[in-house]
Amino acid sequence: MLQLDKVRKVFPAAPEPYVALDGVDLEVADGEILCLLGPSGCGKSTLLNVLAGFERPSAGSVSCRGAPVRGAGRDRVMFFQDAGSALFPWLNVEENVRFGLRVRKVPKAQWAGIIDNYLRMVDLDRHRNKFPAQLSGGMRQRLQIARALAVEPAVLLMDEPFAALDALTRRRMHAVLLEIWQRTGKTIVFVTHDIAEAITLGDRIGIMSAGPCSIISKIIDLDLPRPRDLADPAVARLFNDIERLLAPDIARAEERAAH
Amino acid sequence: MLQLDKVRKVFPAAPEPYVALDGVDLEVADGEILCLLGPSGCGKSTLLNVLAGFERPSAGSVSCRGAPVRGAGRDRVMFFQDAGSALFPWLNVEENVRFGLRVRKVPKAQWAGIIDNYLRMVDLDRHRNKFPAQLSGGMRQRLQIARALAVEPAVLLMDEPFAALDALTRRRMHAVLLEIWQRTGKTIVFVTHDIAEAITLGDRIGIMSAGPCSIISKIIDLDLPRPRDLADPAVARLFNDIERLLAPDIARAEERAAH
Amino acid sequence: MRNFAAVPGRGVLLTAGSIAIAFLSWQVLSTFIFNPFLIPPPLEVIRTAIPMILSGEILADVSISMSRVLVGFAFGSLAAIVFGVLLGRLQLLHDLLDPIIELMRYLSPTAMIPIAVIWFGIGELSKYFLIFWGTFFIVLVNTIAGVWRAPIARQRAAECLGANQLQIFVLVVIPSAAPYIVTGMRVAMASSFMSIIPAEILAADSGIGYLLQKSSMLLQTNRIFVALLTICLLGFVFDRIFRFLVARTLARFMSFVAVT
Amino acid sequence: MRNFAAVPGRGVLLTAGSIAIAFLSWQVLSTFIFNPFLIPPPLEVIRTAIPMILSGEILADVSISMSRVLVGFAFGSLAAIVFGVLLGRLQLLHDLLDPIIELMRYLSPTAMIPIAVIWFGIGELSKYFLIFWGTFFIVLVNTIAGVWRAPIARQRAAECLGANQLQIFVLVVIPSAAPYIVTGMRVAMASSFMSIIPAEILAADSGIGYLLQKSSMLLQTNRIFVALLTICLLGFVFDRIFRFLVARTLARFMSFVAVT
Amino acid sequence: QTPLKMTLFGQPSVNNDSIWLALERGLYKAEGLDVTYRLFPSGTTAFQSFQTGQGDIVMTGDLPSVQYFFRSNGNYRTIAAIERDAKGYVVIAAKEIAKPQDLVGKTIATRVGSTGSWFISEYLKKNGVDASKVTVKNLDTQVLPAALCGGEIAAFFIWQPIGSRTLEICPDKAHQLSDATGYVQGYLVAGARPEWLASAEGKDIATRWLRATIKGRDLAEKDFPAVAAYAKAKLDLSEKATRDQWDTNTRPLALDKVYYDDFCSLSHWAREEKLTDQPVDFTKLTWPDGLRAISAKLVDAPPPPC
Numbered sequence A, B: 001m002l003q004l005d006k007v008r009k010v011f012p013a014a015p016e017p018y019v020a021l022d023g024v025d026l027e028v029a030d031g032e033i034l035c036l037l038g039p040s041g042c043g044k045s046t047l048l049n050v051l052a053g054f055e056r057p058s059a060g061s062v063s064c065r066g067a068p069v070r071g072a073g074r075d076r077v078m079f080f081q082d083a084g085s086a087l088f089p090w091l092n093v094e095e096n097v098r099f100g101l102r103v104r105k106v107p108k109a110q111w112a113g114i115i116d117n118y119l120r121m122v123d124l125d126r127h128r129n130k131f132p133a134q135l136s137g138g139m140r141q142r143l144q145i146a147r148a149l150a151v152e153p154a155v156l157l158m159d160e161p162f163a164a165l166d167a168l169t170r171r172r173m174h175a176v177l178l179e180i181w182q183r184t185g186k187t188i189v190f191v192t193h194d195i196a197e198a199i200t201l202g203d204r205i206g207i208m209s210a211g212p213c214s215i216i217s218k219i220i221d222l223d224l225p226r227p228r229d230l231a232d233p234a235v236a237r238l239f240n241d242i243e244r245l246l247a248p249d250i251a252r253a254e255e256r257a258a259h
Numbered sequence C, D: 001m002r003n004f005a006a007v008p009g010r011g012v013l014l015t016a017g018s019i020a021i022a023f024l025s026w027q028v029l030s031t032f033i034f035n036p037f038l039i040p041p042p043l044e045v046i047r048t049a050i051p052m053i054l055s056g057e058i059l060a061d062v063s064i065s066m067s068r069v070l071v072g073f074a075f076g077s078l079a080a081i082v083f084g085v086l087l088g089r090l091q092l093l094h095d096l097l098d099p100i101i102e103l104m105r106y107l108s109p110t111a112m113i114p115i116a117v118i119w120f121g122i123g124e125l126s127k128y129f130l131i132f133w134g135t136f137f138i139v140l141v142n143t144i145a146g147v148w149r150a151p152i153a154r155q156r157a158a159e160c161l162g163a164n165q166l167q168i169f170v171l172v173v174i175p176s177a178a179p180y181i182v183t184g185m186r187v188a189m190a191s192s193f194m195s196i197i198p199a200e201i202l203a204a205d206s207g208i209g210y211l212l213q214k215s216s217m218l219l220q221t222n223r224i225f226v227a228l229l230t231i232c233l234l235g236f237v238f239d240r241i242f243r244f245l246v247a248r249t250l251a252r253f254m255s256f257v258a259v260t
Numbered sequence E: 001q002t003p004l005k006m007t008l009f010g011q012p013s014v015n016n017d018s019i020w021l022a023l024e025r026g027l028y029k030a031e032g033l034d035v036t037y038r039l040f041p042s043g044t045t046a047f048q049s050f051q052t053g054q055g056d057i058v059m060t061g062d063l064p065s066v067q068y069f070f071r072s073n074g075n076y077r078t079i080a081a082i083e084r085d086a087k088g089y090v091v092i093a094a095k096e097i098a099k100p101q102d103l104v105g106k107t108i109a110t111r112v113g114s115t116g117s118w119f120i121s122e123y124l125k126k127n128g129v130d131a132s133k134v135t136v137k138n139l140d141t142q143v144l145p146a147a148l149c150g151g152e153i154a155a156f157f158i159w160q161p162i163g164s165r166t167l168e169i170c171p172d173k174a175h176q177l178s179d180a181t182g183y184v185q186g187y188l189v190a191g192a193r194p195e196w197l198a199s200a201e202g203k204d205i206a207t208r209w210l211r212a213t214i215k216g217r218d219l220a221e222k223d224f225p226a227v228a229a230y231a232k233a234k235l236d237l238s239e240k241a242t243r244d245q246w247d248t249n250t251r252p253l254a255l256d257k258v259y260y261d262d263f264c265s266l267s268h269w270a271r272e273e274k275l276t277d278q279p280v281d282f283t284k285l286t287w288p289d290g291l292r293a294i295s296a297k298l299v300d301a302p303p304p305p306c
C-alpha cells in the first residue's frame, strides 16, 4: 500500500548539502504495523515526512495505494515528534480533538462521544479545558495521540509517540493502539528508539543505518503471536539480535568521539 | 544543598485553579544524583522549575546552599524537557554551545577546545554548522546537553534529557554523565520515566504521586555500586519494587478510563 | 500580551498617574518655558474646549469623525487580512503583486486625495476611502509577515487531520498570525486617526479633522490644540477598547507564545 | 521571510512584469477613462520628469530628501528598539509610560510641526525630528509586541547559562523580537517617507516634499506626479535594499519560525 | 561695512515678483542687506514658523495677516501692501451657471477661512443672492478642479492659477463666471514684529528692505521676461502661467486708502463670520514708519478703527 522507491532526500545546508536518505526502498502492506528503529539523527522523521507527503523526495518515488504521493492526504495522519509544535495552542484539549472531527465533517451529534472516548483512552478527560501551554510534555503527546486516533485514518504515521511517557502509561498506550489496530486494521508506520516497543508492536521492524546517506539496512519479520513477552527466550534473542544490528553505527560513532 | 520545604504550586486555570504540587519536601545533598520518577503530568517539570527559580512556589520555601531561591542562578543549569524551545534558533550548533561560554566570560582561547570536546561527547561535531531547525529531535536534546555541560555548573537540573535518544546513544550518554559527575562532583536532579535509567544513575530515587496535589511519596536509597547491571537480582528486585510503587496511580487511572 | 489584561486597580491608578504627570509637565513647560501663545497650557486648552463641549460642537465633530474612522479602519483591516493571507500563502500571487504594493504603500492618504475625488466624489465614500488607505497597507504588511511565520508543523497537522486549504487559512493560518495582525491593527489605528485630517480636507463641514484645519487656517492655536487633544484622547480610548476586546475575544490567540 | 531571498532570475522577471502591468493599466486608465489633466498618464509624467532629471534638479531633491529620511528613520528606529525592549521587559515602566505613548502616537508629524519649530528651529534638525516622529511609535509598538512574545524558555535558558539582564536583552530578547522589529521598520519606512512632506513644509528650499508642495500650490499636476512617483520609487528601492540587508545579515533571526 | 542679515519668508507665487527681481538683481545687497529667502507653501505655514520667533519679515495674504495680528495679541505689524489684485481671484463655474442667481440651491466650494470665503460672501451679497440658499463646501485647493470637472460642485471661488488650470482640464464643462473685480481684492502684505521694528536695527533693515523692494517692483512691472525667467527657473512655471498672473498684479508698495478700505471691508466680514471679535485699529496693525522714511506719499492717514 505505501511504497518508497529509491527515495533520496538532500537538505540544503551550509557548507554543503546534507544527504539524509540515499536510496530507501520500502513497502508497507495494508493493515501492517511497521516499526522503524535507527540511531538518533539517521532520518526516521525525514522518512515519515516523505511518506506523509510533507516533503518531496529529492529523487525516487513515493506512492500510496498505487497513486503517487504529491502532498499531504487526509488518509495519512501524522503524529509529530515535537508534539508541542503540532498542537493548536489556541484550542484547549477538547477543542484540539474536535478540530479533526469538524474538518472531516463528522456529524456534530457524534462529537461529544468520540471526544470523551479518546480523551479517556489517553487519560486526559480530567484536563479537557487546559490549553497546550498548560500541559506537561507527556500530556501533549497523549493529546496528539487522541487527536490523531479520533479521526480514524487508514494510515497512521507515528514519530516516537510514546517517548515522553512513563513506562506504565506507555504500556497502556500500547494496549490501546493494538486494540484499535486489531479492530480497524489500520496501516501503521511507527518510529521508536525503544527496541522493546518495536517488538511489542511491530509486524516487521525496519532498521535504518546511521546518517548521512541513511538507508533501511535490514527488515526483520516478526512471526510471533501477540502479546509478546520480553521474558520469552525467542523474543529475548530477537532483542539481542536487533541490538547488535544497531550497534555497529554506535561503535563507529564512539570511535570517532574517542579521537 | 537544595532544599524544598512544603512547596505548593497552584496554577491559575479554568474553570478552577490547578494544584500541581501540594506540600513537597525534598533535600538534595551536594554531589548527589537524585532521580525523580512519576506518572506523566504529575509535576516533575514543575518541581524542577521551582528548583531552578523560574517559578515561585505558591507556598513553602526553596533554598540553595541555605540561601532562599528568588530567581534563576547561574549555578543551577536547567535542561529543558522541550529541547527545541530552549535552544537559540538563530545560532548554529557550535554557537549555541559558545553562548554559555561567552556570557560566563570563559577566556576566548579555551572556547574552541571546550566546544570540540562537548560536541564530540554528544556526537554532534559533524553537525556543528546546522541550526536547531535542521536538527532531529534527538540531536536537539544532545545539543542542549552539550550546552548545559559546557558551562560546568555546580547543579544540573535535567528534565528527561535522554527521552528522544535511541537505546545505545542513551547508554553512551549515561556513561558520559557519570564520568563527568565522578570527576567534578556535581549535584544532579534528574527527571526520567525510565526506571532502568533512574537505577543506573541515581544515588536516590524520588517517586512522585500522580497529580493533582502531587507529592514525593517515597524516596529510595540506592546503596549499590556503579556500574549497575539490571540482570543483577538485587537490581531486578528494586526495579520491580519501583514499578509496583508507580503502579497504584496507573491502576487508578485505568479504572477511571474503563468507566 | 502580558499586559492586555492587567490588574484593573493598579492599572487605572498608574494610567491616571501617568497622564496626570504628563499634563502637569505640559502645563509647567508651556507656562514657564514656552510661549503660552505658541503652545497653550492644558488649562487654557480646556478653557477653550468647555464652551465647545457645552454647545455640542465637539460632540458632533467627534461622532462624525469616529464613524468615518470606524468604517475606514474596519474595512481597511478586513481587506488587508484577507489579502494578506492570500499573498502570504500564494507565492506566485505575492511575487506578482508585491512590487505594486511596495510602490503604492508610500502614497500617503494626502497624496490620494485627488484620486479619491475622481473615484468617489466628495461625499462620505471618499473619506472612508482615505482612511481605508491609511489603514490597509500597514495591516497588510503585518499580516503577510504573520502568515509567513505561522509554524509549518501546525499547518501540516491541520492538513493531514483533513482540513482543506480554506480551512487551513481560516482555522490555522489566521489564528497563528493573530499576534502580528493585532499589532498591525494597533499601529494602523494611529494612521487611520491621522488620516481623518486629509479625509476631512475633502468637503467636510464637520469633524475633528475639519475643526483642526479651519483652526489652522485661522491661526486659532487654542482650538488647534483642542482638536489635537481630542484626536489623541479618541485614539487612546479606541486603543483601550481594542485591547479590551482583544483580551476578551482573542486572548487565546495572543498569549500562547509567551506562555511556555 | 520565505520570500526575502527569492530566486533572483524569476524574482526580477516577475517584478519587472508586475510593474510593467501596473504602468500599462495606469496609462490606459488615465488616457481613456480619467481626465489626463487630473491624473496624467505615466508617459506624460516621464516626459515632465526627463528635463528635471537632466537638469539635475530631481537628483538634488532626491539626495537631500533621502538624507533626511535616512537620518530620521535610523534614529527613530534605534530609539524605538531601545525603548521598546525596556518597556517590553519592565512592566512598571510600561504601565507608567504606556498611557502617555498611547496619547502621543496619534499626533501626526504634521501636527508636530509647531513643536518641531519651537524645539529645533527651521533648520535640518526639525526635519529630522519630524521624520523621527513618523518612525518612532510604529517601531515602538512592534518592538514591544515582539518582546512580549519572545519565548520565555529561551530567556530562562540564557539566564541559567549565565547571561545577565543586559545580555538577555541584547542576545536573546532582541533577536527573538527581530521578526516583529523588522516588520515594524518596514511599516515605518512608508510613514517616514510620507513624513518628508510635512518635514519639508518647514522652510525647505529643496527636497521631494518641497517639490510636491510647490507643485501643489501651483497645481502643476504633472510635477506633482513626478514627485509622488519619485517618492514611491525611492520607497520601493529603499525597501528592497532593506530586505536585502535583512536577508544578508539577519536571515538567521528571521527564518526560524517558519522552518520546523 | 558688513551687510545686515535678515530672513524673509515668502511663497512660491508670482505676486512675489517684486521681491524676486530685487533678489535677482542684487538690489538688497546694494542696500547693504544679506537676505535669506525661505519659501513656505502658504502664508499660514509661514506664520507657524514666524510665531516661534523665526524670520524677520513675512509675506502673507490679507486674511492671515489680520488673523495673526489678533491671535498674537498684536505682536505683528504690516509694513507694506506689496501686491493686490481683484483679477487674481475668480469664480469658476459649470457651464450651465450663467449668472449669479443660478447658484441658488447649488453647492459651491472654497477653502474655508481663506480670502475665498470673503469673496463668496461679497459676491453673493452684491448680486442679491440669498447666502442661506447656497451650500458652501470646504475643499482643499488641489481638489477643486477635480470636483468641478466631476460635476460634484457648481462653482468655486479661488485664487489663480487654480481657475485657469481648471479651464485647461475641462474646457467643455467649466467657464469663468467672474473675477473679484468690484467685490474684493486679494493682498500680499509684508509684516514684521513690533519689537523688532522698534529697535534701531530692525527699523533700519525694514526700511532698507522696503526701499530695495520698491526698486524691484519697478523692474518687475516693466520686465516681464525677467519675471518669467525667474518663475521658470525656480518654480518651473510656464511663460503663459506666469503671464496670466503677472498681467493682473498691481504692486502698490504702500499703505494707501485702497488698502484701508479693503481691510475695513475684510474686517466687517470677519466679524460677521465670528472669525474676529474686534475692529481693526490700523494704528496698531500697520507700521508706516518705513514707507514714510522713503516717501511720505506712500502712506495715507489711517481711518478710525473699523
Ligand SMILES: Nc1ncnc2c1ncn2[C@@H]1O[C@H](COP(=O)(O)OP(=O)(O)OP(=O)(O)O)[C@@H](O)[C@H]1O
Pocket: A011, A012, A013, A018, A020, A038, A039, A040, A041, A042, A043, A044, A045, A046, A047, A081, A211, B127, B130, B133, B134, B135, B136, B137, B138, B139, B164
Ligand atoms: N531542514 C533540514 N536541513 C538540513 N538538515 C536537516 C533538515 N532536516 C533534517 N536534517 C538532517 O537530516 C538528518 C535526519 O534527521 P531526522 O529528523 O530525520 O532524524 P531522526 O532519525 O528522526 O532522528 P531522531 O531520532 O533524533 O528524531 C539529521 O542529520 C538532520 O540534521
Ligand SMILES: Nc1ncnc2c1ncn2[C@@H]1O[C@H](COP(=O)(O)OP(=O)(O)OP(=O)(O)O)[C@@H](O)[C@H]1O
Pocket: A127, A130, A133, A134, A135, A136, A137, A138, A139, A164, B011, B012, B013, B018, B020, B038, B039, B040, B041, B042, B043, B044, B045, B046, B047, B081, B211
Ligand atoms: N501553566 C500551567 N497552567 C495550568 N496547569 C499547568 C501549567 N503548567 C503545568 N500545569 C499542570 O501541572 C501538572 C504538572 O505538569 P508538569 O509539566 O510538571 O508534569 P510532568 O510531571 O513534568 O509530566 P511529564 O512527565 O508528562 O512531562 C499538569 O497537570 C499540568 O497540566
Ligand SMILES: [Mg+2]
Pocket: A044, A045, A046, A081, A159, B136, B137, B138
Ligand atoms: Mg526524529
Ligand SMILES: [Mg+2]
Pocket: A136, A137, A138, B044, B045, B046, B081, B159
Ligand atoms: Mg515534564
